[in-house]
Amino acid sequence: MKQWTYARIDRVDSSVVHCVFCRRALRSGKVVVLYDDQGQEVYSGPSCAKKTLGDPEVQLIDLSKLALLVVETEPKSPNPAPQRKSKHPRRESEPADAAVEYLRLRVEVMKSFAGNVTKRLSEIHAAMVSSKQLSDDGRQYIQRLLANAAAANTIYSSRNVKSCVGVAYWIGVAIEHTPEPRRDFLQGLLHQLEDRWRLSSGQIEALNRWGAGITVNKMRFPKLDVDAFAGVTAPIFPKGQKRDS
Ligand SMILES: [Zn+2]
Numbered sequence: 001m002k003q004w005t006y007a008r009i010d011r012v013d014s015s016v017v018h019c020v021f022c023r024r025a026l027r028s029g030k031v032v033v034l035y036d037d038q039g040q041e042v043y044s045g046p047s048c049a050k051k052t053l054g055d056p057e058v059q060l061i062d063l064s065k066l067a068l069l070v071v072e073t074e075p076k077s078p079n080p081a082p083q084r085k086s087k088h089p090r091r092e093s094e095p096a097d098a099a100v101e102y103l104r105l106r107v108e109v110m111k112s113f114a115g116n117v118t119k120r121l122s123e124i125h126a127a128m129v130s131s132k133q134l135s136d137d138g139r140q141y142i143q144r145l146l147a148n149a150a151a152a153n154t155i156y157s158s159r160n161v162k163s164c165v166g167v168a169y170w171i172g173v174a175i176e177h178t179p180e181p182r183r184d185f186l187q188g189l190l191h192q193l194e195d196r197w198r199l200s201s202g203q204i205e206a207l208n209r210w211g212a213g214i215t216v217n218k219m220r221f222p223k224l225d226v227d228a229f230a231g232v233t234a235p236i237f238p239k240g241q242k243r244d245s
Pocket of ligand 1: 019020021022023024044045048
């Protein structure tokens with residue numbers, strides 16, 4: 001009898017995957033990623049996962065939600081009419097536990113980002129994994145970090161971390177749908193994002209222009225919010241002082 005455990009909620013845009021339980025093709029949108037008893041990642045439809053595993057024991061990271069946070073217009077609506085409602089494209093519903101989600105994004109999801117964890121954050125995360133809950137101290141530390149980052153609108157804010165993950169996701173999709181010899185631009189963009197934790201509006205515009213030439217599973221590549229990183233700053237660390245965010 002196989003054992004499955006929850007990994008995360010994700011999206012598929014790049015390829016067709018099949019539900020491990022009912023074999024149905026999952027072509028686009030939200031999927032549940034599970035580990036099988038070999039530790040391999042497999043895919044499942046949300047309802048099959050729930051039916052087979054029940055509800056997850058701990059809160060899952062929902063990368064499908066983060067990917068959509070940076071999308072300005074859904075690719076399905078071919079209405080170019082007066083849809084200038086993009087002032088507030090972020091439908092950001094509060095997750096069940098914002099501190100846990102933030103910690104898991106920094107430690108588990110942003111592995112390719114420069115300085116994604118500090119010693120303190122990785123200690124808090126390790127303790128959370130072993131005891132299956134976030135300690136009070138850890139929670140306090142993260143809440144303080146989040147409040148400071150939000151007040152100064154730095155790259156470490158919850159909002160910016162989500163934008164980073166979302167934009168990185170779409171650059172990854174674009175890379176997969178661009179022939180290898182032409183990927184340099186996208187790979188350069190991804191490296192900059194991973195290095196600086198933000199892109200300029202001009203860079204996102206360029207990404208959107210690139211995306212306009214890409215078809216993803218017969219859908220248009222979504223237009224990303226050019227203001228996704230507007231006003232975001234990097235904290236300046238005096239020489240010798242350690243990063244503590
Ligand atoms: Zn299924």
